[in-house]
Amino acid sequence: xxxxxxxxxxxxxxxxxxxxxxxxxxxxxxxxxxxxxxxxxxxxxxxxxxxxxxxxxxxxxxxxxxxxxxxxxxxxxxxxxxxxxxxxxxxxxxxxxxxxxxxxxxxxxxxxxxxxxxxxxxxxxxxxxxxxxxxxxxxxxxxxxxxxxxxxxxxxxxxxxxxxxxxxxxxxxxxxxxxxxxxxxxxxxxxxxxxxxxxxxxxxxxxxxxxxxxxxxxxxxxxxxxxxxxxxxxxxxxxxxxxxxxxxxxxxxxxxxxxxxxxxxxxxxxxxxxxxxxxxxxxxxxxxxxxxxxxxxxxxxxxxxxxxxxxxxxxxxxxxxxxxxxxxxxxxxxxxxxxxxxxxxxxxxxxxxxxxxxxxxxxxxxxxxxxxxxxxxxxxxxxxxxx
Amino acid sequence: xxxxxxxxxxxxxxxxxxxxxxxxxxxxxxxxxxxxxxxxxxxxxxxxxxxxxxxxxxxxxxxxxxxxxxxxxxxxxxxxxxxxxxxxxxxxxxxxxxxxxxxxxxxxxxxxxxxxxxxxxxxxxxxxxxxxxxxxxxxxxxxxxxxxxxxxxxxxxxxxxxx
Numbered sequence: 001x002x003x004x005x006x007x008x009x010x011x012x013x014x015x016x017x018x019x020x021x022x023x024x025x026x027x028x029x030x031x032x033x034x035x036x037x038x039x040x041x042x043x044x045x046x047x048x049x050x051x052x053x054x055x056x057x058x059x060x061x062x063x064x065x066x067x068x069x070x071x072x073x074x075x076x077x078x079x080x081x082x083x084x085x086x087x088x089x090x091x092x093x094x095x096x097x098x099x100x101x102x103x104x105x106x107x108x109x110x111x112x113x114x115x116x117x118x119x120x121x122x123x124x125x126x127x128x129x130x131x132x133x134x135x136x137x138x139x140x141x142x143x144x145x146x147x148x149x150x151x152x153x154x155x156x157x158x159x160x161x162x163x164x165x166x167x168x169x170x171x172x173x174x175x176x177x178x179x180x181x182x183x184x185x186x187x188x189x190x191x192x193x194x195x196x197x198x199x200x201x202x203x204x205x206x207x208x209x210x211x212x213x214x215x216x217x218x219x220x221x222x223x224x225x226x227x228x229x230x231x232x233x234x235x236x237x238x239x240x241x242x243x244x245x246x247x248x249x250x251x252x253x254x255x256x257x258x259x260x261x262x263x264x265x266x267x268x269x270x271x272x273x274x275x276x277x278x279x280x281x282x283x284x285x286x287x288x289x290x291x292x293x294x295x296x297x298x299x300x301x302x303x304x305x306x307x308x309x310x311x312x313x314x315x316x317x318x319x320x321x322x323x324x325x326x327x328x329x330x331x332x333x334x335x336x337x338x339x340x341x342x343x344x345x346x347x348x349x350x351x352x353x354x355x356x357x358x359x360x361x362x363x364x365x366x367x368x369x370x371x372x373x374x375x376x377x378x379x380x381x382x383x384x385x386x387x
Numbered sequence: 388x389x390x391x392x393x394x395x396x397x398x399x400x401x402x403x404x405x406x407x408x409x410x411x412x413x414x415x416x417x418x419x420x421x422x423x424x425x426x427x428x429x430x431x432x433x434x435x436x437x438x439x440x441x442x443x444x445x446x447x448x449x450x451x452x453x454x455x456x457x458x459x460x461x462x463x464x465x466x467x468x469x470x471x472x473x474x475x476x477x478x479x480x481x482x483x484x485x486x487x488x489x490x491x492x493x494x495x496x497x498x499x500x501x502x503x504x505x506x507x508x509x510x511x512x513x514x515x516x517x518x519x520x521x522x523x524x525x526x527x528x529x530x531x532x533x534x535x536x537x538x539x540x541x542x543x544x545x546x547x548x549x550x
Contacts, residue, residue: 002550003397003458128449131442 006125010142010150018096018121018138019154025094026166027173028054031077034061034238035099035124035144042066042231044148045098051155052162055174057085059100061238064228069207074174075183078106079375080220083182083384084174086375090116090382091173097122099144102133103239104377110134112380123147182373183224184387191366192341194218194293197348198225201263201291204348209261210235210253214246214270217299218291220371222265244273247290251277254286261289261352268294268321268362278331281358289351290360292324295367303370307385328360339364389418390444391436391470391540393548394451394460398424398431402456406433409454415439415447419472419515419537430458430550434539436515458550467543473510474518475500477532478525480507488525495521506531514538 022028030052036045042065049056049072056066057074066073077085089095089107095118100106107113110133122129122136123144130139140147185195198221201209211226212235213219219236228234235253237245250264264271271292281288301316325335334357338347344363351359373384396402403422410417415437422433437447444462451457463470480488485507492499492509495517501508511521515538522530542548 001455003455126453128446128453132446 006143007127007141008125008143008146010123010140010147012150014138014140015147015150015154018123018140019151019158021094021119021121021138022052022096022151022155023158023160023162025054025092026163027088027091027093027170028052028096028162028167029074029088029092029094030054030056030066030096030098031059031089031100032056032062032065032098033059033100036062036065037099037231039099039125039143039145040231041099041145041148044145044152048148048152048155051152053164053167054096054162055088055171057081057089059103059106060223060236062100063223063234064231065099067229068227069229076223077381078103079108079377080224080371080373081106081375082224083180083373083386084177086373086381086384087177088174089113090380093118095120097124097136098148099124101126101129104133105239107134108375108381108383109378112383115380180386182384182386185369189341189366192338192344192363194221194295194363194365194369195225196341197291197293197344197363197365198222198265200345200348201265202226204345204352205261205263209233209263210250210257211263211265212236212246212249212253213265214267214273215241215243215300216267216270217295217303217369217371218265218267218270218293220300221293224371226265243270246270247274247277247281247288250288250290251281251284251286254288255284262287263289263291265291265293267299268292268296268318268324269298271324272322275327278328278333278358278360282332285356286358287354287356288358290328290358292360292362293365294321294324294362295365295369296321297367299369300371303374306370307374307376324360324362328358333358333360335360335362337362337364388441388444388464389436389438390447391434391463391468391538392444392448392451392460393463393540394433394435395425395430395458395548395550396433396454397456397458398429399456402431403433405454405456406435406451409450410435410437410447413446413450415443419535421537421539427550432548434537436538459548461542461548463540463542466546468540468546469543470514470538470540471512472515472518472538473512473536474521475508475510475534476522476525476530477506477508479505479529479531481505484526484529488529491521491524495524497521 057077074085075082121138328335418436497511
Protein backbone atom coordinates (compact mmCIF):
# COMPACT_ATOMS: atom_id res chain seq x y z
CA UNK A 1 0.00 0.00 0.00
CA UNK A 2 1.63 3.23 -1.12
CA UNK A 3 0.56 5.23 1.93
CA UNK A 4 1.78 2.70 4.49
CA UNK A 5 5.54 2.39 4.73
CA UNK A 6 6.43 2.03 8.38
CA UNK A 7 10.07 2.24 9.38
CA UNK A 8 10.89 -1.18 10.79
CA UNK A 9 14.67 -1.07 11.06
CA UNK A 10 16.05 1.31 13.65
CA UNK A 11 18.63 3.87 12.56
CA UNK A 12 22.07 2.45 13.32
CA UNK A 13 23.54 5.75 14.49
CA UNK A 14 20.65 6.24 16.90
CA UNK A 15 21.06 2.71 18.23
CA UNK A 16 24.75 3.43 18.78
CA UNK A 17 23.89 6.61 20.68
CA UNK A 18 21.44 4.63 22.78
CA UNK A 19 24.07 2.03 23.60
CA UNK A 20 26.51 4.73 24.71
CA UNK A 21 23.89 6.33 26.91
CA UNK A 22 22.94 2.97 28.42
CA UNK A 23 26.58 2.26 29.30
CA UNK A 24 26.95 5.65 30.95
CA UNK A 25 23.89 5.16 33.17
CA UNK A 26 24.19 5.22 36.93
CA UNK A 27 20.49 4.98 37.79
CA UNK A 28 18.85 3.30 34.80
CA UNK A 29 15.32 2.02 34.31
CA UNK A 30 13.85 0.07 31.44
CA UNK A 31 10.20 0.91 30.93
CA UNK A 32 8.51 -1.58 28.61
CA UNK A 33 5.04 -1.32 27.11
CA UNK A 34 2.63 -3.17 24.88
CA UNK A 35 4.95 -2.75 21.89
CA UNK A 36 7.15 -5.47 23.33
CA UNK A 37 4.22 -7.88 23.33
CA UNK A 38 2.99 -6.84 19.87
CA UNK A 39 6.37 -7.36 18.24
CA UNK A 40 7.02 -10.63 20.13
CA UNK A 41 10.16 -9.18 21.65
CA UNK A 42 9.79 -10.49 25.21
CA UNK A 43 12.83 -12.82 24.95
CA UNK A 44 14.98 -9.96 23.63
CA UNK A 45 13.77 -7.57 26.31
CA UNK A 46 14.49 -10.19 28.97
CA UNK A 47 17.97 -10.78 27.56
CA UNK A 48 18.73 -7.06 27.50
CA UNK A 49 17.48 -6.45 31.05
CA UNK A 50 19.40 -9.40 32.45
CA UNK A 51 22.67 -8.78 30.65
CA UNK A 52 22.65 -5.16 31.88
CA UNK A 53 21.38 -5.94 35.39
CA UNK A 54 18.93 -3.02 35.01
CA UNK A 55 15.56 -2.78 36.74
CA UNK A 56 12.56 -3.21 34.47
CA UNK A 57 9.01 -1.99 34.88
CA UNK A 58 6.08 -2.88 32.64
CA UNK A 59 3.00 -0.92 31.70
CA UNK A 60 -0.48 -2.39 31.93
CA UNK A 61 -0.25 -3.44 28.28
CA UNK A 62 3.31 -4.64 28.66
CA UNK A 63 2.73 -7.12 31.50
CA UNK A 64 4.40 -10.41 30.66
CA UNK A 65 6.99 -8.70 28.47
CA UNK A 66 9.43 -9.26 31.31
CA UNK A 67 8.86 -12.05 33.87
CA UNK A 68 7.09 -10.45 36.83
CA UNK A 69 8.42 -12.99 39.33
CA UNK A 70 12.03 -12.09 38.51
CA UNK A 71 13.90 -9.97 41.05
CA UNK A 72 14.77 -7.37 38.40
CA UNK A 73 11.09 -6.70 37.78
CA UNK A 74 9.68 -3.68 39.58
CA UNK A 75 6.13 -4.62 38.64
CA UNK A 76 3.68 -2.34 36.91
CA UNK A 77 4.19 1.43 37.01
CA UNK A 78 1.79 4.32 36.77
CA UNK A 79 -1.38 5.47 38.48
CA UNK A 80 -1.73 2.14 40.32
CA UNK A 81 1.84 1.02 39.84
CA UNK A 82 4.19 -0.05 42.58
CA UNK A 83 6.01 2.44 44.77
CA UNK A 84 9.40 1.14 43.65
CA UNK A 85 8.54 1.36 39.94
CA UNK A 86 7.21 4.91 40.17
CA UNK A 87 10.04 6.19 42.34
CA UNK A 88 12.61 4.58 40.05
CA UNK A 89 10.94 6.22 37.02
CA UNK A 90 10.98 9.60 38.69
CA UNK A 91 14.57 9.49 39.95
CA UNK A 92 16.43 7.53 37.26
CA UNK A 93 19.15 9.17 35.18
CA UNK A 94 18.65 7.12 32.01
CA UNK A 95 15.23 5.86 30.98
CA UNK A 96 14.88 3.32 28.20
CA UNK A 97 11.29 3.35 26.96
CA UNK A 98 10.53 0.32 24.80
CA UNK A 99 7.24 0.20 22.92
CA UNK A 100 5.52 2.47 25.41
CA UNK A 101 3.93 5.87 25.02
CA UNK A 102 4.23 7.85 28.29
CA UNK A 103 0.48 7.73 28.78
CA UNK A 104 -1.04 9.97 31.45
CA UNK A 105 -1.91 6.86 33.49
CA UNK A 106 1.78 5.98 33.38
CA UNK A 107 3.77 9.15 34.07
CA UNK A 108 1.07 11.26 35.68
CA UNK A 109 1.59 14.95 35.13
CA UNK A 110 4.33 15.42 32.48
CA UNK A 111 5.37 18.73 34.05
CA UNK A 112 6.09 17.03 37.35
CA UNK A 113 7.82 14.19 35.52
CA UNK A 114 10.17 16.58 33.74
CA UNK A 115 11.12 18.29 37.01
CA UNK A 116 13.81 15.64 37.35
CA UNK A 117 16.61 15.47 34.84
CA UNK A 118 17.04 12.26 33.00
CA UNK A 119 18.03 11.20 29.52
CA UNK A 120 15.37 9.31 27.64
CA UNK A 121 15.81 6.71 24.93
CA UNK A 122 12.53 5.93 23.20
CA UNK A 123 12.09 2.93 20.90
CA UNK A 124 8.75 2.89 19.10
CA UNK A 125 7.42 2.00 15.67
CA UNK A 126 5.01 4.92 15.75
CA UNK A 127 6.81 8.24 15.17
CA UNK A 128 3.80 10.14 16.55
CA UNK A 129 4.34 8.51 19.95
CA UNK A 130 7.82 9.96 20.19
CA UNK A 131 8.23 13.33 21.91
CA UNK A 132 4.47 13.58 22.25
CA UNK A 133 4.17 13.96 26.01
CA UNK A 134 7.80 14.20 27.08
CA UNK A 135 10.85 15.39 25.17
CA UNK A 136 13.03 12.46 24.18
CA UNK A 137 16.84 12.59 23.85
CA UNK A 138 17.43 9.54 21.67
CA UNK A 139 14.41 8.65 19.55
CA UNK A 140 14.59 5.36 17.66
CA UNK A 141 11.77 4.70 15.21
CA UNK A 142 11.52 1.03 14.40
CA UNK A 143 10.09 -2.32 15.31
CA UNK A 144 10.97 -3.13 18.91
CA UNK A 145 12.17 -6.62 17.99
CA UNK A 146 14.59 -5.36 15.33
CA UNK A 147 15.90 -2.53 17.43
CA UNK A 148 16.43 -4.67 20.54
CA UNK A 149 18.27 -7.29 18.52
CA UNK A 150 20.58 -4.63 17.09
CA UNK A 151 21.08 -3.03 20.48
CA UNK A 152 21.97 -6.35 22.12
CA UNK A 153 24.38 -7.17 19.30
CA UNK A 154 26.09 -3.81 19.69
CA UNK A 155 26.37 -4.07 23.47
CA UNK A 156 27.74 -7.59 23.25
CA UNK A 157 30.31 -6.60 20.65
CA UNK A 158 31.69 -3.75 22.79
CA UNK A 159 34.01 -4.23 25.73
CA UNK A 160 32.35 -1.66 27.95
CA UNK A 161 29.93 -2.71 30.65
CA UNK A 162 27.64 -0.60 32.83
CA UNK A 163 29.11 0.90 36.00
CA UNK A 164 28.55 -1.96 38.47
CA UNK A 165 29.34 0.09 41.58
CA UNK A 166 26.76 2.71 40.63
CA UNK A 167 24.25 0.00 39.77
CA UNK A 168 24.78 -1.58 43.18
CA UNK A 169 23.95 1.72 44.87
CA UNK A 170 20.89 2.10 42.68
CA UNK A 171 19.63 -1.38 43.50
CA UNK A 172 20.15 -0.63 47.19
CA UNK A 173 17.91 2.41 46.81
CA UNK A 174 15.32 0.35 44.94
CA UNK A 175 15.33 -2.28 47.69
CA UNK A 176 14.59 0.48 50.21
CA UNK A 177 11.61 1.52 48.13
CA UNK A 178 10.55 -2.12 47.86
CA UNK A 179 10.57 -2.48 51.62
CA UNK A 180 7.67 -0.04 51.69
CA UNK A 181 5.63 -3.11 50.66
CA UNK A 182 3.15 -0.97 48.75
CA UNK A 183 0.83 -3.84 47.78
CA UNK A 184 0.10 -4.95 51.34
CA UNK A 185 -3.46 -5.62 52.42
CA UNK A 186 -5.22 -7.14 55.39
CA UNK A 187 -4.64 -10.88 55.00
CA UNK A 188 -6.50 -11.67 58.22
CA UNK A 189 -9.72 -10.03 57.04
CA UNK A 190 -13.00 -11.79 57.79
CA UNK A 191 -14.41 -10.46 54.54
CA UNK A 192 -12.97 -11.63 51.22
CA UNK A 193 -10.26 -9.24 50.02
CA UNK A 194 -10.20 -9.03 46.22
CA UNK A 195 -6.40 -9.07 46.20
CA UNK A 196 -6.45 -12.39 47.98
CA UNK A 197 -8.70 -13.96 45.35
CA UNK A 198 -6.25 -13.01 42.63
CA UNK A 199 -3.25 -14.23 44.61
CA UNK A 200 -4.97 -17.58 45.11
CA UNK A 201 -5.88 -17.70 41.44
CA UNK A 202 -2.24 -17.09 40.59
CA UNK A 203 -1.10 -19.89 42.90
CA UNK A 204 -3.69 -22.40 41.74
CA UNK A 205 -3.05 -21.80 38.05
CA UNK A 206 0.71 -21.67 38.71
CA UNK A 207 0.80 -18.35 36.88
CA UNK A 208 0.09 -20.13 33.63
CA UNK A 209 -3.49 -19.12 32.88
CA UNK A 210 -4.72 -16.71 30.23
CA UNK A 211 -6.24 -13.80 32.10
CA UNK A 212 -8.60 -11.24 30.64
CA UNK A 213 -10.19 -8.40 32.53
CA UNK A 214 -12.69 -5.62 32.22
CA UNK A 215 -12.17 -2.09 33.52
CA UNK A 216 -12.07 -0.96 37.11
CA UNK A 217 -10.57 -1.91 40.45
CA UNK A 218 -10.55 -5.62 39.60
CA UNK A 219 -8.47 -4.82 36.53
CA UNK A 220 -5.82 -3.05 38.58
CA UNK A 221 -5.74 -5.79 41.21
CA UNK A 222 -5.39 -8.39 38.48
CA UNK A 223 -2.48 -6.42 37.01
CA UNK A 224 -0.85 -6.01 40.42
CA UNK A 225 -1.37 -9.46 41.91
CA UNK A 226 -1.28 -11.88 39.00
CA UNK A 227 2.42 -12.13 38.20
CA UNK A 228 2.71 -12.58 34.47
CA UNK A 229 5.89 -14.34 33.44
CA UNK A 230 4.96 -14.87 29.81
CA UNK A 231 3.74 -12.50 27.12
CA UNK A 232 0.24 -12.74 25.66
CA UNK A 233 -1.19 -14.14 28.89
CA UNK A 234 -2.78 -10.85 29.90
CA UNK A 235 -5.50 -9.68 27.56
CA UNK A 236 -6.68 -6.19 28.30
CA UNK A 237 -8.21 -3.25 26.53
CA UNK A 238 -5.82 -0.82 28.21
CA UNK A 239 -6.21 2.79 27.21
CA UNK A 240 -9.52 2.16 25.49
CA UNK A 241 -11.05 1.58 28.92
CA UNK A 242 -13.87 -0.65 27.75
CA UNK A 243 -16.03 -2.27 30.39
CA UNK A 244 -17.52 -5.43 28.91
CA UNK A 245 -14.30 -6.44 27.16
CA UNK A 246 -13.34 -9.26 29.51
CA UNK A 247 -15.72 -12.08 28.74
CA UNK A 248 -15.79 -11.73 24.92
CA UNK A 249 -11.98 -11.51 24.98
CA UNK A 250 -11.79 -14.63 27.11
CA UNK A 251 -14.05 -16.41 24.62
CA UNK A 252 -11.65 -15.59 21.80
CA UNK A 253 -8.69 -16.73 23.83
CA UNK A 254 -10.42 -19.98 24.73
CA UNK A 255 -11.31 -20.67 21.09
CA UNK A 256 -7.69 -20.09 20.10
CA UNK A 257 -6.39 -22.20 23.01
CA UNK A 258 -8.97 -24.95 23.53
CA UNK A 259 -6.81 -26.65 26.16
CA UNK A 260 -5.70 -23.46 27.92
CA UNK A 261 -6.95 -22.29 31.29
CA UNK A 262 -8.80 -19.06 30.64
CA UNK A 263 -10.05 -16.83 33.42
CA UNK A 264 -11.91 -13.57 33.13
CA UNK A 265 -11.35 -11.35 36.15
CA UNK A 266 -14.25 -8.97 36.28
CA UNK A 267 -16.60 -7.00 38.49
CA UNK A 268 -20.34 -7.11 38.92
CA UNK A 269 -20.76 -3.94 36.86
CA UNK A 270 -18.40 -4.82 34.00
CA UNK A 271 -19.66 -8.36 33.56
CA UNK A 272 -23.18 -7.13 32.98
CA UNK A 273 -22.10 -5.13 29.95
CA UNK A 274 -21.88 -8.32 27.86
CA UNK A 275 -23.59 -10.86 30.09
CA UNK A 276 -25.59 -12.19 27.13
CA UNK A 277 -22.40 -13.85 25.89
CA UNK A 278 -22.97 -16.57 28.49
CA UNK A 279 -25.28 -17.90 25.84
CA UNK A 280 -22.56 -17.93 23.17
CA UNK A 281 -20.28 -19.68 25.65
CA UNK A 282 -22.89 -22.40 26.04
CA UNK A 283 -23.33 -22.73 22.30
CA UNK A 284 -19.60 -23.07 21.61
CA UNK A 285 -18.85 -25.01 24.82
CA UNK A 286 -16.30 -22.51 26.11
CA UNK A 287 -15.26 -23.52 29.64
CA UNK A 288 -14.26 -20.06 30.87
CA UNK A 289 -13.72 -19.39 34.55
CA UNK A 290 -15.34 -16.11 35.46
CA UNK A 291 -13.94 -14.51 38.59
CA UNK A 292 -16.54 -11.94 39.55
CA UNK A 293 -15.17 -9.66 42.29
CA UNK A 294 -18.53 -8.49 43.53
CA UNK A 295 -18.34 -5.48 45.85
CA UNK A 296 -21.77 -4.06 44.93
CA UNK A 297 -20.10 -0.88 43.75
CA UNK A 298 -18.56 0.44 40.60
CA UNK A 299 -15.47 0.27 42.69
CA UNK A 300 -13.16 2.58 40.81
CA UNK A 301 -15.86 5.25 40.60
CA UNK A 302 -16.55 4.80 44.30
CA UNK A 303 -12.83 5.09 45.09
CA UNK A 304 -12.58 8.41 43.23
CA UNK A 305 -15.74 9.65 44.92
CA UNK A 306 -14.23 8.72 48.27
CA UNK A 307 -10.86 10.34 47.58
CA UNK A 308 -11.80 13.39 45.56
CA UNK A 309 -15.49 14.10 45.98
CA UNK A 310 -16.08 14.01 49.73
CA UNK A 311 -17.64 10.52 49.87
CA UNK A 312 -20.54 11.49 47.61
CA UNK A 313 -21.30 8.04 46.23
CA UNK A 314 -23.49 9.15 43.37
CA UNK A 315 -24.67 6.46 40.95
CA UNK A 316 -21.87 4.10 41.90
CA UNK A 317 -23.84 1.76 44.17
CA UNK A 318 -25.37 -1.31 42.61
CA UNK A 319 -28.43 -2.36 44.60
CA UNK A 320 -30.25 -4.03 41.77
CA UNK A 321 -27.96 -6.95 41.06
CA UNK A 322 -29.10 -10.27 39.68
CA UNK A 323 -28.44 -13.54 41.47
CA UNK A 324 -25.38 -14.46 39.43
CA UNK A 325 -25.49 -18.12 40.47
CA UNK A 326 -29.04 -18.53 39.22
CA UNK A 327 -28.20 -16.50 36.13
CA UNK A 328 -25.26 -18.76 35.25
CA UNK A 329 -27.36 -21.82 35.91
CA UNK A 330 -30.17 -20.56 33.74
CA UNK A 331 -27.72 -20.51 30.82
CA UNK A 332 -26.68 -24.08 31.68
CA UNK A 333 -23.40 -23.15 33.35
CA UNK A 334 -22.13 -23.72 36.86
CA UNK A 335 -22.60 -20.91 39.37
CA UNK A 336 -20.86 -20.49 42.71
CA UNK A 337 -21.27 -17.87 45.38
CA UNK A 338 -18.30 -17.48 47.71
CA UNK A 339 -18.71 -15.38 50.82
CA UNK A 340 -15.96 -16.40 53.24
CA UNK A 341 -12.19 -16.03 52.79
CA UNK A 342 -11.57 -19.63 53.81
CA UNK A 343 -13.73 -20.87 50.91
CA UNK A 344 -11.87 -18.99 48.17
CA UNK A 345 -9.14 -21.51 47.50
CA UNK A 346 -11.46 -24.51 47.50
CA UNK A 347 -13.89 -22.85 45.13
CA UNK A 348 -11.16 -21.93 42.68
CA UNK A 349 -9.71 -25.45 42.77
CA UNK A 350 -13.12 -26.96 42.22
CA UNK A 351 -13.84 -24.61 39.35
CA UNK A 352 -10.65 -25.48 37.49
CA UNK A 353 -11.41 -29.17 37.97
CA UNK A 354 -14.57 -28.67 35.94
CA UNK A 355 -12.59 -28.66 32.73
CA UNK A 356 -15.51 -28.73 30.34
CA UNK A 357 -17.76 -26.26 32.02
CA UNK A 358 -18.01 -22.56 32.36
CA UNK A 359 -17.93 -21.68 36.03
CA UNK A 360 -19.21 -18.34 37.21
CA UNK A 361 -17.67 -17.55 40.59
CA UNK A 362 -19.39 -14.74 42.42
CA UNK A 363 -16.97 -13.60 45.13
CA UNK A 364 -18.62 -11.32 47.67
CA UNK A 365 -15.74 -8.99 48.47
CA UNK A 366 -14.98 -6.11 50.80
CA UNK A 367 -16.99 -3.09 49.69
CA UNK A 368 -14.57 -0.51 51.00
CA UNK A 369 -11.31 -1.87 49.60
CA UNK A 370 -9.33 0.62 47.51
CA UNK A 371 -6.57 0.19 44.97
CA UNK A 372 -3.20 1.32 46.29
CA UNK A 373 -0.80 2.89 45.54
CA UNK A 374 -2.53 5.66 43.66
CA UNK A 375 -1.15 8.65 41.79
CA UNK A 376 -4.13 11.03 41.72
CA UNK A 377 -4.95 12.57 38.33
CA UNK A 378 -2.80 15.60 37.56
CA UNK A 379 -0.22 14.69 40.20
CA UNK A 380 3.33 13.54 39.71
CA UNK A 381 4.60 9.97 39.82
CA UNK A 382 6.25 10.32 43.21
CA UNK A 383 3.11 11.84 44.78
CA UNK A 384 1.46 8.51 45.48
CA UNK A 385 -1.27 7.80 47.99
CA UNK A 386 -0.05 4.71 49.85
CA UNK A 387 -1.74 2.25 52.17
CA UNK B 388 3.64 30.00 14.62
CA UNK B 389 1.91 29.72 11.27
CA UNK B 390 2.79 26.55 9.33
CA UNK B 391 1.86 25.58 5.83
CA UNK B 392 1.57 21.83 5.36
CA UNK B 393 1.29 20.16 1.97
CA UNK B 394 0.02 16.66 1.54
CA UNK B 395 -0.79 14.17 -1.15
CA UNK B 396 -3.76 12.00 -0.42
CA UNK B 397 -5.90 9.39 -2.09
CA UNK B 398 -8.45 11.06 -4.33
CA UNK B 399 -11.43 9.23 -2.93
CA UNK B 400 -14.64 9.86 -1.05
CA UNK B 401 -14.07 10.25 2.66
CA UNK B 402 -10.40 11.24 2.52
CA UNK B 403 -11.14 14.91 3.21
CA UNK B 404 -13.37 14.02 6.13
CA UNK B 405 -10.63 11.87 7.67
CA UNK B 406 -8.26 14.83 7.63
CA UNK B 407 -10.86 17.27 8.91
CA UNK B 408 -11.92 14.74 11.53
CA UNK B 409 -8.37 14.43 12.80
CA UNK B 410 -8.09 18.18 13.21
CA UNK B 411 -11.38 18.46 15.06
CA UNK B 412 -10.86 15.36 17.22
CA UNK B 413 -7.46 16.50 18.41
CA UNK B 414 -8.35 20.17 18.65
CA UNK B 415 -5.82 21.42 16.12
CA UNK B 416 -6.45 24.71 14.34
CA UNK B 417 -7.12 24.90 10.63
CA UNK B 418 -6.68 28.42 9.33
CA UNK B 419 -7.26 27.44 5.74
CA UNK B 420 -7.51 24.31 3.71
CA UNK B 421 -7.55 23.87 -0.04
CA UNK B 422 -7.68 20.67 -2.01
CA UNK B 423 -7.94 19.57 -5.65
CA UNK B 424 -6.91 16.58 -7.77
CA UNK B 425 -3.39 16.51 -9.22
CA UNK B 426 -2.05 15.47 -12.64
CA UNK B 427 -2.32 11.92 -11.29
CA UNK B 428 -6.09 11.51 -10.97
CA UNK B 429 -5.73 9.04 -8.09
CA UNK B 430 -4.13 11.72 -5.93
CA UNK B 431 -5.35 14.97 -4.45
CA UNK B 432 -3.07 17.64 -3.12
CA UNK B 433 -4.09 19.47 -0.03
CA UNK B 434 -2.57 22.54 1.55
CA UNK B 435 -3.40 23.12 5.19
CA UNK B 436 -2.44 26.27 7.04
CA UNK B 437 -2.32 25.68 10.76
CA UNK B 438 -1.20 27.67 13.75
CA UNK B 439 0.57 26.13 16.72
CA UNK B 440 3.85 25.70 18.55
CA UNK B 441 6.57 23.65 16.85
CA UNK B 442 5.69 20.68 19.08
CA UNK B 443 2.03 20.84 18.12
CA UNK B 444 2.77 21.17 14.41
CA UNK B 445 5.17 18.22 14.65
CA UNK B 446 2.32 16.18 16.11
CA UNK B 447 -0.06 17.46 13.40
CA UNK B 448 2.23 16.18 10.64
CA UNK B 449 2.93 12.88 12.42
CA UNK B 450 -0.75 12.27 13.05
CA UNK B 451 -1.66 13.16 9.45
CA UNK B 452 1.00 10.74 8.28
CA UNK B 453 -0.71 7.96 10.21
CA UNK B 454 -3.91 8.32 8.18
CA UNK B 455 -4.07 5.63 5.54
CA UNK B 456 -5.52 8.12 3.03
CA UNK B 457 -2.49 10.39 3.39
CA UNK B 458 0.24 9.25 1.04
CA UNK B 459 2.91 11.83 1.68
CA UNK B 460 3.26 15.00 3.66
CA UNK B 461 5.70 17.88 4.09
CA UNK B 462 5.82 20.94 6.28
CA UNK B 463 6.73 23.66 3.78
CA UNK B 464 8.11 25.82 6.59
CA UNK B 465 11.04 23.43 6.81
CA UNK B 466 12.47 24.95 3.64
CA UNK B 467 12.05 27.74 1.11
CA UNK B 468 8.66 27.77 -0.44
CA UNK B 469 6.25 29.80 -2.49
CA UNK B 470 2.73 30.42 -1.36
CA UNK B 471 -0.23 31.86 -3.25
CA UNK B 472 -3.84 32.49 -2.54
CA UNK B 473 -6.60 33.66 -4.86
CA UNK B 474 -9.20 36.17 -3.74
CA UNK B 475 -12.29 37.49 -5.51
CA UNK B 476 -13.57 40.69 -4.00
CA UNK B 477 -16.58 42.78 -4.91
CA UNK B 478 -16.28 46.44 -4.00
CA UNK B 479 -18.64 49.36 -4.32
CA UNK B 480 -17.35 51.72 -7.01
CA UNK B 481 -19.30 54.89 -7.63
CA UNK B 482 -18.14 58.26 -8.95
CA UNK B 483 -14.60 59.24 -8.08
CA UNK B 484 -14.09 55.94 -6.20
CA UNK B 485 -14.03 54.10 -9.53
CA UNK B 486 -10.67 55.58 -10.52
CA UNK B 487 -9.28 55.22 -7.03
CA UNK B 488 -10.14 51.50 -6.79
CA UNK B 489 -8.78 50.85 -10.27
CA UNK B 490 -5.46 52.42 -9.33
CA UNK B 491 -5.32 50.32 -6.17
CA UNK B 492 -5.96 47.15 -8.18
CA UNK B 493 -3.06 48.08 -10.46
CA UNK B 494 -0.75 48.65 -7.51
CA UNK B 495 -1.61 45.20 -6.15
CA UNK B 496 -1.32 43.68 -9.66
CA UNK B 497 -4.86 42.44 -9.60
CA UNK B 498 -7.42 42.68 -12.37
CA UNK B 499 -11.02 43.70 -12.60
CA UNK B 500 -12.98 40.80 -14.01
CA UNK B 501 -16.55 42.09 -13.79
CA UNK B 502 -18.02 45.55 -13.84
CA UNK B 503 -21.40 47.10 -13.17
CA UNK B 504 -22.19 50.80 -12.84
CA UNK B 505 -22.04 50.45 -9.07
CA UNK B 506 -19.32 47.83 -8.50
CA UNK B 507 -16.10 46.15 -9.54
CA UNK B 508 -15.28 42.47 -9.03
CA UNK B 509 -11.53 42.12 -8.56
CA UNK B 510 -9.30 39.10 -8.88
CA UNK B 511 -6.16 39.14 -6.79
CA UNK B 512 -3.47 36.54 -6.15
CA UNK B 513 -0.56 36.59 -3.74
CA UNK B 514 0.44 35.54 -0.31
CA UNK B 515 -2.28 35.63 2.28
CA UNK B 516 -0.72 38.72 3.84
CA UNK B 517 -0.77 40.58 0.54
CA UNK B 518 -4.48 39.89 0.21
CA UNK B 519 -4.96 41.12 3.76
CA UNK B 520 -3.02 44.27 2.84
CA UNK B 521 -5.31 44.94 -0.11
CA UNK B 522 -8.39 44.66 2.08
CA UNK B 523 -6.78 47.07 4.52
CA UNK B 524 -6.16 49.54 1.71
CA UNK B 525 -9.70 49.54 0.42
CA UNK B 526 -12.19 51.50 2.43
CA UNK B 527 -13.85 48.95 4.73
CA UNK B 528 -17.43 50.03 3.94
CA UNK B 529 -16.79 49.67 0.20
CA UNK B 530 -16.10 45.94 0.45
CA UNK B 531 -19.33 44.15 -0.45
CA UNK B 532 -18.16 40.56 -0.58
CA UNK B 533 -14.93 38.55 -0.48
CA UNK B 534 -14.13 34.97 -1.31
CA UNK B 535 -10.70 33.42 -0.76
CA UNK B 536 -9.38 30.01 -1.72
CA UNK B 537 -6.98 29.54 1.14
CA UNK B 538 -3.27 29.23 0.54
CA UNK B 539 -1.62 26.80 -1.87
CA UNK B 540 2.08 26.14 -1.45
CA UNK B 541 4.97 24.59 -3.30
CA UNK B 542 8.64 24.11 -2.48
CA UNK B 543 11.27 26.25 -4.18
CA UNK B 544 13.76 24.88 -6.67
CA UNK B 545 14.32 21.13 -6.68
CA UNK B 546 12.24 20.53 -3.57
CA UNK B 547 9.39 18.33 -4.75
CA UNK B 548 6.47 16.55 -3.12
CA UNK B 549 5.83 13.52 -5.23
CA UNK B 550 4.98 9.86 -4.64
